[in-house]
Amino acid sequence: MSSVEVIGMRDMAAPLASGLEGVVVAETRLSEVDGERGRLTLAGHDVEALAGDGGVTFEDACGLLWGGALPSAPARESLRGAIAEGRTRAFALLGRLGDALDAGDGMDALRAAVAHHRGDAPPAAIAGAVATFAAAWSRRCAGEEPIAPDPALRLSADYLRMVRGAAASEAEARELDTYLVTVSDHGMNASTFAARVVTSTGSDAISAVVAAIGALKGPLHGGAPGPVLDMLDAIGAAGEGGAPSPGSAERWIQAELAARRRIMGMGHRIYRVRDPRAAVLERAIERLGRTAGGAQGARLALARAVERAAEAALRARHPERPLRANVEFYTAVLLDALGLPRALFSPTFAVGRVAGWCAHIDEQRRVGRLIRPSSRYIGDVPGAAAVPGAAAPPH
Numbered sequence: 264m265s266s267v268e269v270i271g272m273r274d275m276a277a278p279l280a281s282g283l284e285g286v287v288v289a290e291t292r293l294s295e296v297d298g299e300r301g302r303l304t305l306a307g308h309d310v311e312a313l314a315g316d317g318g319v320t321f322e323d324a325c326g327l328l329w330g331g332a333l334p335s336a337p338a339r340e341s342l343r344g345a346i347a348e349g350r351t352r353a354f355a356l357l358g359r360l361g362d363a364l365d366a367g368d369g370m371d372a373l374r375a376a377v378a379h380h381r382g383d384a385p386p387a388a389i390a391g392a393v394a395t396f397a398a399a400w401s402r403r404c405a406g407e408e409p410i411a412p413d414p415a416l417r418l419s420a421d422y423l424r425m426v427r428g429a430a431a432s433e434a435e436a437r438e439l440d441t442y443l444v445t446v447s448d449h450g451m452n453a454s455t456f457a458a459r460v461v462t463s464t465g466s467d468a469i470s471a472v473v474a475a476i477g478a479l480k481g482p483l484h485g486g487a488p489g490p491v492l493d494m495l496d497a498i499g500a501a502g503e504g505g506a507p508s509p510g511s512a513e514r515w516i517q518a519e520l521a522a523r524r525r526i527m528g529m530g531h532r533i534y535r536v537r538d539p540r541a542a543v544l545e546r547a548i549e550r551l552g553r554t555a556g557g558a559q560g561a562r563l564a565l566a567r568a569v570e571r572a573a574e575a576a577l578r579a580r581h582p583e584r585p586l587r588a589n590v591e592f593y594t595a596v597l598l599d600a601l602g603l604p605r606a607l608f609s610p611t612f613a614v615g616r617v618a619g620w621c622a623h624i625d626e627q628r629r630v631g632r633l634i635r636p637s638s639r640y641i642g643d644v645p646g647a648a649a650v651p652g653a654a655a656p657p658h
Contacts, residue, residue: 288451288634289459293328293622296450303539305448306331314543315441315550321418321615322346324444328622329386342387347414349384349391350421354411356380356392357399364400369610370480372400374473382467386621389472393617394418397610398425404606419443422614427602434554435601441547442597445540446590446612448619454478454485458620462627463634475620476613485612489605491528491595495562498569512565512572520580526573528592537587544593551600566596 295304303310306327313319319333322343326334334342356379357364363375376396380389391412399409402425410425419439423431431439448455454475461471479485498515516526545563552560570588577586598608 283636288456288636289627289630291451291623291626292331293619293626294448294450301537301539303449305444308333310445311539311543314444315438315547318437319444320440321443321447321618324447325386325390325618325621328448328618329625343417344414345385345387346391346418347412347416347421349388350395350412350418351391351414352388353380353392353395354399354409357395357409364396364403366400368480369397369400369404369606370476370613373397373610373613374476374480376400377469377476378473380469382469384469386468386618386625389468389621390614390617391418393472394422394614395425397607397614398422400610401426401604401607402428405604418614422611423601423603426607432554434551438547438551438597439601442544442594442611443615443618445543446594446615448616448622449540452484453481454616455619455623459623459627460634462624463630463632468621468624471624472617472620475616479613479616480609485591485609485616489595489608491592492599492605492608494527495565495569495595499565512569513576516569516573516576520576526577526586528589528595529570529573529577530586530589538589540590541588541593544590544597548593548597548600551597562596562600566593 293306295302297303305313305324308317308327313324319327320339322339323333325346326332326338326342330338360376360379363379364372366372366375373393373396376399377389377392380392384392395412402409407428410428412425413421416424417436417440420431420433420436423435423439451459457478458471458475461474462468482490494515498512519526545567548563548566552563570592574587594612595605595608598611599605603611
């Protein structure tokens with residue numbers, strides 16, 4: 264048997280996990296995604312009990328992920344101050360970012376701005392910087408000057424103020440906290456894995472976060488909440504007098520499926536049932552509607568009708584593959600209700616997820632091992648034709 268045949272047999276015998284699905288690459292104490300039962304555990308806490316109903320703030324979630332337990336009142340204040348200082352220091356950097364905030368895409372701007380930060384920045388500084396840079400980019404896009412952070416506020420309230428130019432109500436800040444906590448970590452997702460791979464090389468935290476931002480930009484990961492809102496707008500406009508008729512959602516969805524286009528906000532790589540984060544955010548919109556008036560109630564009713572129609576249509580087409588609402592479906596409705604422009608939805612996802620990235624960076628550093636998977640070569644083998652009896656390379 265030739266050496267070429269031996270190599271070919273060895274490579275073809277190795278199991279191939281396309282997309283690394285089902286491959287365990289790390290042990291973690293940070294979060295668990297149970298796709299069969301539709302459950303997300305954040306450092307020992309069920310997300311549905313932690314976010315919204317539990318009144319946990321973004322700073323609390325950072326303390327939980329970075330320290331292993333929900334912080335005490337003094338620790339919470341200390342963490343709030345450190346993240347606020349991170350926002351303030353990042354604002355002082357705005358004049359030295361060159362054209363980073365001139366990018367047309369918010370994730371491009373965020374990636375470039377964060378890359379200007381010093382590599383050894385601690386987690387609180389990074390979390391504060393991501394919020395400041397995202398808000399500053401949004402203001403610049405609107406033709407307005409960035410607004411300096413207020414260190415007396417917690418991140419959720421300050422972020423809304425820096426984006427909108429007006430103070431947030433307590434109800435608004437609470438529901439943004441609900442969102443940020445809900446998306447703070449989610450197993451070994453693509454952006455988290457990217458951060459851990461970069462960290463495993465011995466590189467710095469900023470390099471890892473920049474890589475994670477690049478992964479989160481993709482529409483198959485965190486780039487889809489805006490299109491969900493576009494879908495709801497289109498279905499709403501299709502109804503008579505701007506109000507969706509009972510069949511307008513179903514007709515629109517069937518037309519999209521016939522054109523072989525994806526229904527945004529539906530389906531998830533892991534969950535075989537409804538994404539538990541969708542339920543958390545749906546309740547947040549409902550609470551906000553009770554304080555903000557009827558417009559949000561109508562928007563939520565439309566979203567629920569579209570979700571039902573989309574689920575039924577997808578079940579009929581793919582009975583073998585459950586496709587239920589994911590986190591992005593109600594993210595779009597909630598962030599719109601909070602007055603955030605849809606171009607800012609993905610950067611706002613990064614504002615929350617950076618808490619998890621920083622926690623995973625620290626966890627990977629403790630492992631201290633390079634992440635280096637293998638690949639299967641299926642190209643031509645040099646000199647194979649010259650070896651008597653050599654097998655043809657697989658294609």
